[in-house]
Amino acid sequence: MTRDLFARHRAVLPDWLALYYEDPLEITHGEGRHVWDAEGNKYLDFFGGILTTMTAHALPEVTKAVAEQAGRIVHSSTLYLNRPMVELAERVAQLSGIPDARVFFTTSGTEANDTALLLATAHRRSNTVLAMRNSYHGRSFSTVGITGNRGWSPTSLSPLQTLYVHGGVRTRGPYADLDDRDFIDACVADLKDLLGHTRAPAALIAEPVQGVGGFTSPPDGLYAAFREVLHERGILWIADEVQTGWGRTGEHFWGWQAHARSGPPDIVTFAKGIGNGMSVGGVIARAEIMNCLDANSISTFGGTQVTMAAGLANLTYLLEHDLQGNARRVGGLLIERLRAAAAQVPHVREVRGRGLMIGVELARPGTDEAAPEAAATVLEEARAGGLLVGKGGGHGTSVLRVAPPMSLTVAEAEEGAAILERALRSI
Ligand code: PMP
Numbered sequence: 072m073t074r075d076l077f078a079r080h081r082a083v084l085p086d087w088l089a090l091y092y093e094d095p096l097e098i099t100h101g102e103g104r105h106v107w108d109a110e111g112n113k114y115l116d117f118f119g120g121i122l123t124t125m126t127a128h129a130l131p132e133v134t135k136a137v138a139e140q141a142g143r144i145v146h147s148s149t150l151y152l153n154r155p156m157v158e159l160a161e162r163v164a165q166l167s168g169i170p171d172a173r174v175f176f177t178t179s180g181t182e183a184n185d186t187a188l189l190l191a192t193a194h195r196r197s198n199t200v201l202a203m204r205n206s207y208h209g210r211s212f213s214t215v216g217i218t219g220n221r222g223w224s225p226t227s228l229s230p231l232q233t234l235y236v237h238g239g240v241r242t243r244g245p246y247a248d249l250d251d252r253d254f255i256d257a258c259v260a261d262l263k264d265l266l267g268h269t270r271a272p273a274a275l276i277a278e279p280v281q282g283v284g285g286f287t288s289p290p291d292g293l294y295a296a297f298r299e300v301l302h303e304r305g306i307l308w309i310a311d312e313v314q315t316g317w318g319r320t321g322e323h324f325w326g327w328q329a330h331a332r333s334g335p336p337d338i339v340t341f342a343k344g345i346g347n348g349m350s351v352g353g354v355i356a357r358a359e360i361m362n363c364l365d366a367n368s369i370s371t372f373g374g375t376q377v378t379m380a381a382g383l384a385n386l387t388y389l390l391e392h393d394l395q396g397n398a399r400r401v402g403g404l405l406i407e408r409l410r411a412a413a414a415q416v417p418h419v420r421e422v423r424g425r426g427l428m429i430g431v432e433l434a435r436p437g438t439d440e441a442a443p444e445a446a447a448t449v450l451e452e453a454r455a456g457g458l459l460v461g462k463g464g465g466h467g468t469s470v471l472r473v474a475p476p477m478s479l480t481v482a483e484a485e486e487g488a489a490i491l492e493r494a495l496r497s498i
Pocket of ligand 1: 182209
């Protein structure tokens, strides 16, 4: 059945939809932190948490809210007063840490970043943008243009002029050997140098922890140091929190808070799991920035009553159950287990992470060279053992990405770590 579906997939969908696994997986249902495939195999899901389903699969609170709202009304998000949208916007604005915050809802992270670029370029009257090397920001014409990870930037044409900045990757590149303070100073010096050679950019966009790029983060404080340089010149700071928001990094509710010394970003974008499976994305900005567009705008599907109901139910659940605290505690334990497991495996270059966002970077033993075939082997072996993990990284897709739903239990963390350990040993 699944093989037949694969053939039909290949015949009708674009080749650049990169399916995982030699024998692709058809997931048919899920519950909690588990999913099942069409053959009835059960898997512990260590990846879906950062894709669609932040909290848990088939979470009854969200399912009920969605079904009830779908049974009542789904209509234009923005042409009529939309109570669930106003309520979710109020809560998101209050949680954002941005003064005088306004919120605009979209259907995806791509569209959220696109809107952030629209605002920043209009506000600053400049279409030059700074982005980080190895970054990922989406799939639209504008966001592929600011995606520094070349493997995910399928066209060299862009409506924006983009300049790439060092700093998002700590353990590779020219400053890898410096200590944290010197690393930050070197990246700030680079940024200043870049700004000396260019017309004034609108903004710098950055993921506090790079997601698709392989769960790499700079030393705490890098973006605070950047922020000072940017703000002296009137340049905006956009934090792409599509993967890092809502407590996933454990210590902080937003990824940017690891850099909070000098205050919040000017614009924050979010998406992925906040609707726990329903498409909720959005942009948060100070009113002065949000309101800078010259003409009216609308969104048909961004913020529909049904997706907002999902967002409200999911946000309520994750706050009431302190899933940020859970990400910190269970994530801390998981990273310890994975570090211990990796110590026996010569292919592991680094185990890193924050909260429930953990990367296991593989390399050819004794070198810094990527080992994508080893990563592919581990992915297959983990699947055979009943565990789904992701992959990523800007250096040959050599990083295993671990990002379970944020309600992961200690027992599940132990079970998943044991399966991943066996898979790593099979390289
Ligand atoms: N920003 C980041 C940091 C992401 O990881 C992604 C998705 N991988 C996006 C933006 C784009 O989001 P979407 O796929 O919902 O368009």
